[in-house]
Amino acid sequence: MTLDLFGQHATDQQAGAALGLRTRLTFRGNIAVGRHGWLRLTPAYSLHLVRELLKGCGPADFVLEPFSGTGTTPLVCASLGVRCDAVDINPFLVWLGNLKLTRFDGGVADDLRSASTTVADRARARGTPLWKPNLHQIEKWWDPPTLVALAKLSDAIREPTERRTDRVRDLLRVAFCRVMIQSANVSFGHQSMSFRKARDEAALVEETPQLVAGRLADAFEVAAVEVADSIAVEPLVTECRVYLGDSRDLPAALPGCGRRYTAVITSPPYPNRMSYIRELRPYMYWLGYLSDGRAAGELDWKAIGGTWGCATSLLNTWAPNGHGGIPFHGFDRIVADIGKDHALLGRYVHKYFQDIKGHILGLRQVLAPGARCHYIVGNSKFYSTMLPVEAIYAALFEDAGFVNVSIEAIRKRTSKKELFEFVVSAFAP
Ligand SMILES: C[S@@+](CC[C@H](N)C(=O)[O-])C[C@H]1O[C@@H](n2cnc3c(N)ncnc32)[C@H](O)[C@@H]1O
Structure with missing residues (x-):
């Protein structure tokens, strides 16, 4: 062949x-x-x-x-x-795979766009969250203000609201992941991930935590719109599924x-x-x-x-x-x-x-x-x-x-x- x-x-x-x-x-x-x-x-x-x-x-x-x-x-x-x-x-890959394979209803893209605005507004207004992931040497991944800004977004996505469906919440999590990885001090230039040099102290001082939180909330809204727009590309015509298991x-x-x-x-x-x-x-x-x-x-x-x-x-x-x-x-x-x-x-x-x-x-x-x-x-x-x-x-x-x-x-x-x-x-x- x-x-x-x-x-x-x-x-x-x-x-x-x-x-x-x-x-x-x-x-x-x-x-x-x-x-x-x-x-x-x-x-x-x-x-x-x-x-x-x-x-x-x-x-x-x-x-x-x-x-x-x-x-x-x-x-x-x-x-x-x-x-x-x-x-x-x-x-995680099973979740992501099945989300990609979902045939979303017509209104999901619009719901995602408006939900992302609500999440971003709430994240901008939030106090410092208590939770952060238990990732080894997390300070190598994100500088402190960026980490706080991400935690605010993550909190705001988890917050229960009456109108948000599980599907919209899942798509918000995809948008969050895009911002989370874009803001990390890592590079994917090689076969596997490597750490980049962190921003220096001077650059950190110039940006207040509020500015960083606002910048990431803006980036999150942009990412959510990109995800919403992508749903209509190459529509899915057959149901396919990913199973969790050992091959x-x-x-x-x-x-x-x-x-x-x-x-x-x-x-x-x-x-x-x-x-x-x-x-x-x-x-x-x-x-x-x-x-x-x-x-x-x-x-x-x-x-x-x-x-x-x-x-x-x-x-x-x-x-x-x-x-x-x-x-x-x-x-x-x-x-x-x-x-x-x-x-x-x-x-x-x-x-x-x-x-x-x-x-x-x-x-x-x-x-x-x-x-x-x-x-x-x-x-x-x-x-x-x-x-x-x-x-x-x-x-x-x-x-x-x-x-x-x-x-x-x-x-x-x-x-x-x-x-x-x-x-x-x-x-x-
Ligand atoms: C090279 S990647 C697959 C790439 C895939 N074709 C794509 O486009 O994303 C190999 C995958 O095998 C999975 N894997 C490793 N051991 C496995 C096992 N015992 N059973 C099922 N999946 C396994 C890994 O989690 C990883 O996602």
Whole structure:
């Protein structure tokens, strides 16, 4: 299979830059497209890629997205009239995904605009709130006046009013998240989040807390209008849903009722030690999905590829289970080589593929005969040892009885010359 990833908009330069850094194939390509652009979250992949992979799917198909993340796959499906069930282990992402998939009534956008004005007015008039999230080193994220201003907005959204529906409140929370992350001292220029230099004392003195609260309340109203406007873009024609569950046991995670999926389009976590929980902490703390570091580490341990907080110490004592053998020639050697440089990382890679093996074995049970699967994966390098992630996925699919397994490189990932993204495709027998 060859993907037409640039479609008719390809410039000569794009088309010619075989496997160059293709922005269109990353989350950056989603930002201007309706609900896809609500929050710029690290886990997302490109909606253009999903559209390409969905070509040929129609109302008779049923797509499965086992690692939903920000819900790119089900949202594209819902706008194209293709049924889709999705699963994610992170409750915040399940909430966000289902909100994006909601078919809002006509008046919701107007209700959101007027509710945001009420919230902003109340936040401007509020005294200093008592609550702030229990986020480790919160002062690195926001300077004190900004933190107070955010807490005022958060309080004002939570305040009960007779007229506000749950849906409008959820959309207000999305607008809040946009302002919260825009006002944080963080940058997302790299693969994962990093802290920026905080504003210096002089700049802080110039702006009174009231001015900061007013500025953020204004920004909140703007964000709410952007969210309200985005609702009408690419209307949703099919009901799709994200389920909270563990994709290592798909039969238990999905609603059952004998559903058999005809296609899988997904981007699983990569074995690169990036922690989605670490990246999503500010959202999860402010919205009440996390209340302490321990819970953050525990959730990361349940996630495939997680190594944040206590997940790291749990990995220290992890040992492969009896079914832990990975059917890829040379796998044990790769793990041993990585382990020589760093014992924990050897175990990390082994556990990652043991988890993916369990996932692929469970997948077989929920697929229709002939179902096609497309996995977007990135390879990794640990010290001097290359980890051929795409080839190991292909071997796992073949071992589980899938046929016509293929690998296609789709883009270069970073400035490191060896790192690429691939589509691994396989068909259920
Ligand atoms: C690369 S992201 C998915 C990106 C997604 N395609 C998008 O566009 O947003 C991987 C996702 O897998 C989820 N995940 C990790 N382990 C999981 C598990 N055991 N079961 C279900 N989801 C899991 C993570 O929470 C994360 O959202």
